[in-house]
Amino acid sequence: MSRVTFLSVCMSVALLFYILEMVRRRRLREEYSILWLCGSLVILILSVKREWLEGLSLAAGIAYPPSFLFLVGILFIILILIHFSIAISKLHQMNKKIAQELALMQQERSSPGGPAAAPDRDTPATDPGDALKQQG
Amino acid sequence: MLVAIPAYREEKSIGPVVAAIKRKFPYDVLVVNDGSPDGTSAAAKRAGAIVLDLPCNLGIGGAVQTAFLFARESGYDALVRIDGDGQHEIDDIPPVLEPILSGDADASIGSRFLGETEYRVSLPRIFGIRFFRVLVNLITGYRVTDPTSGFFAINRRLIEFYSFHYPSDYPEVDAYILMHRIGARTMEVPVRMHARAEGKSSITTFGALYYMVKVTFSFLINAIRRFG
Numbered sequence: 337m338s339r340v341t342f343l344s345v346c347m348s349v350a351l352l353f354y355i356l357e358m359v360r361r362r363r364l365r366e367e368y369s370i371l372w373l374c375g376s377l378v379i380l381i382l383s384v385k386r387e388w389l390e391g392l393s394l395a396a397g398i399a400y401p402p403s404f405l406f407l408v409g410i411l412f413i414i415l416i417l418i419h420f421s422i423a424i425s426k427l428h429q430m431n432k433k434i435a436q437e438l439a440l441m442q443q444e445r446s447s448p449g450g451p452a453a454a455p456d457r458d459t460p461a462t463d464p465g466d467a468l469k470q471q472g
Numbered sequence: 473m474l475v476a477i478p479a480y481r482e483e484k485s486i487g488p489v490v491a492a493i494k495r496k497f498p499y500d501v502l503v504v505n506d507g508s509p510d511g512t513s514a515a516a517k518r519a520g521a522i523v524l525d526l527p528c529n530l531g532i533g534g535a536v537q538t539a540f541l542f543a544r545e546s547g548y549d550a551l552v553r554i555d556g557d558g559q560h561e562i563d564d565i566p567p568v569l570e571p572i573l574s575g576d577a578d579a580s581i582g583s584r585f586l587g588e589t590e591y592r593v594s595l596p597r598i599f600g601i602r603f604f605r606v607l608v609n610l611i612t613g614y615r616v617t618d619p620t621s622g623f624f625a626i627n628r629r630l631i632e633f634y635s636f637h638y639p640s641d642y643p644e645v646d647a648y649i650l651m652h653r654i655g656a657r658t659m660e661v662p663v664r665m666h667a668r669a670e671g672k673s674s675i676t677t678f679g680a681l682y683y684m685v686k687v688t689f690s691f692l693i694n695a696i697r698r699f700g
Contacts (some may be wrong), residue, residue, distance in 0.1 A: 359693050366690040367641070373689075430528040437527040 340402045341383050348380040371419055375412030379405055473499045474548040475565065476539035477521070478532055479556040483511040486556045490519035493562050502542060503556065506535040512556075532622075533643040540634045552625040560623045564663040572625045577659035579630055579651055581616070582623035587662030600684060604645045607688065611695055612652035616660060620644050623663055630656060637699060645687050649694040 337345075355372045358364035382389045382405060393404035475493055479486050490501050503516035507529035516523045524538055536553060543551045550572045554560040564582060571577040584593075593601070604619040622644055626634070633654055639646040651658055 356693075360697055362697070365640075366686060366693060370686065370689065433528045 341386065344379060344383040344402070344405055348376040348383060351376040352380065368419075368423070371412065371416045375409070375416070378408055378412070382408065473569070474539075474543050474546075474551045475499045475501045476536070476543070476551055476553045477501065477503045477516075477556040478506060478535035478539065478553075479503050479508065479512050479516065480506040480529065480532075480535070481508045481510050481512060482556045483508070483515045485558045486512055487515040487519045489554075489556050489558055489562070490516055490521045493565070494520045496562065497565065499552075499565075500548075502539055504535045504538045504542075506530055506532070516556075531641045533638055533640040536643065537634065537638040537640075540631050540638065543631045544635045548631065549628045550625060551631055554623055559665055559667075561664040561666065564623070564661075568623065568661050568663065569625045571659045571661065572627050575627075576657070578627050578656040579647075579658045580625045581618070581621050581658060581660050582663035583616075583618035583621055583660040584663065584665045585617040586660055596680065600680070603684070604687070607691060608645065608648045611691070612648055614648055614652065614658055616648065616658075618660065619648065621663075623665075639690060642683055642687050646690055646694060649691050650699075653694065653697075653699050 352373065355364065355369050355376070359366060359369045382392070386401075389401045389404060393399075393401040396404060396407070398404050398407070475497075477486070477489065486503060490503065493499065493501050501521040502524065503512075503521040504524045505513040505516065505526060507526050513523050513525050522542075524542060526535060526538065530538070539551070539553065550569065552565055552569055554562070554565070560582070568580050568582045571580040601618070601620060605616055608614055608616050608619050630651070633650070633656075634647075637650055639650075648658070
């Protein structure tokens, strides 16, 4: 086992266990851990299966096989970051909506008979465009 | 006794479902509107349901957990959860509820595959159901025929437990490991299921693979988690 193989096996195993432990302790939600787990598993497999790594890097035109591992690592990091950006945007949207609903509710409660309380709100305040944005 | 119905964009079907339950049974009906932009909330209110409007879409697990919280706060001793799209037969509510009222089980789950059934399922779905059956049986020892059923009744003990611990998406399979971890007694009861009147399955073909991976993973994680 070459030194670079040893290093990448150690690091991917450590990452794998760290992520699993965080999920077990509920510090990390399952849906945010799946890409991390996939990434570290792929790197682990490619580190152990030297001939697969060599085949793949040859096919990609990369002369030095271990640098293919870096490519895989960077690819997963990009995927994870995109996933996070989308998740943050969704949370931002939800957070804004909850704050707005709360403000409306407080106003209704503090001024009974006030303008906001008068019309019987029987549909929730939702933006028709949400039908497109929200999925599950 | 509370009948809880999570609803997302079901303005056409929710009214008749609520009205039918109200007409046949003396139960309270709660609709958790999961941030639907359409008239789901208004239709449910018109039919006589208690309605909780979530300001944004939490997903099925978050919506159902809101119903558990409501049931816990309001002191209900039993809760039946059914779908708002007309898929579940409301005449099956009493048989599903029966083991809870008699104290024979903590959770009673309606199964499409027990007894005589005319329910047809697509091939990939059958594969998924088989897979989860084996998984549930292997890890928990529960013998289940319909691990993804969303038609169930639970007692006060599980209402309280689920108020704290309930998966946020695809909760049904995961619920088995949660019940197993606290030693809950489960039971399956045969129910009929209809083709959907309106709306579509929350699970798309694209999401099916993710569904399998996510559910299996969180199922296994829950097997080694601490609860308390």
